[in-house]
Amino acid sequence: MHFLNLIRYKNLLLLLLTQVLVHFGFLKALDFPVALSTLDFFILVMATLCIAAAGYVINDIEDVEIDRINRPKKRLIPLKITEKRAFNYYLALNIAGVGLGYYLSVQSGNSAYAAFFVFISALLYSYATFLKRILLVGNILVSILVASAILIVVIFDLSALVSTYGPSLSNPVSVLRDYAIFAFLLNVLREIVKDLEDMDGDHAHGLSSLPIVLGRVRTAKITSVVALGYIALLVVYIYFYLYTNAITTAYLLFVVGGSLLFFAIKAWAATSKKDFARLSLYLKISMVLGIFSLGVLSLSLLYAAF
Structure with a gap:
């Protein structure tokens, strides 16, 4: 169980759900042509999960001293x-993820795609x-990597078919691009909220974040206003x-917008570390x-087709 907590298994399950919904719940459900077989898709998922898990491990290794303040009991x-064991986990997960990504890239006839997995792994280490x-660079970088979980499925599933199907793929690509953008925006907000939780340890070890620069209460109110902006954008x-x-x-x-409105209300009034959590x-x-x-x-489009 300690290993599962180390690799943030709940976050990995969310990543898994996202990619499964993109491939099976959207592209295949609406009968769009896809390049990946079911086996190849799950190889892609495993590569993504391994690299993401490695990123969580190396982040915890680098945050040992910070977590003495931010999470002394957790x-x-x-x-x-x-x-030492954690670093061995990091190496094993990285090798597995990049190796699976390289295998899939060669298998699909696009060996250059292996660079995506190496690049993502390198970015996670750099982060x-x-x-x-x-200030904000780490927040933006992590959010780009979250959005890339959607985009990498698009790249492997659809890019090889563009020359064959052309314009018929423009709609699914546009929809998934927009979902990736929204995932990016939401995650930027969540990273700032996590900075609110971790302000004490971050400040003690020389990190720069919005709460450190602007203060906790002011930053919380900014996240509230940003959430309202997201609702307007939606x-x-x-x-x-x-x-x-x-x-x-x-x-x-009512569901997504409503949840963001609830967040905005709570963020405006948040003052304690418990509130930020x-x-x-x-x-x-x-x-x-x-x-x-x-x-x-997908279900609404399928329903409309009958």
């Missing part, structure tokens, strides 16, 4: 897992070791692209609800 290294110390998107789809519109407005949970719920909206979209 830290795993070195209380439950030695630093853990120094990039997260720079409304505009629905108006231009989804207003004819009543089911998806209702889900996005709850805000992080609320945003994770919003992200899960946002992911499920892809399935809602």
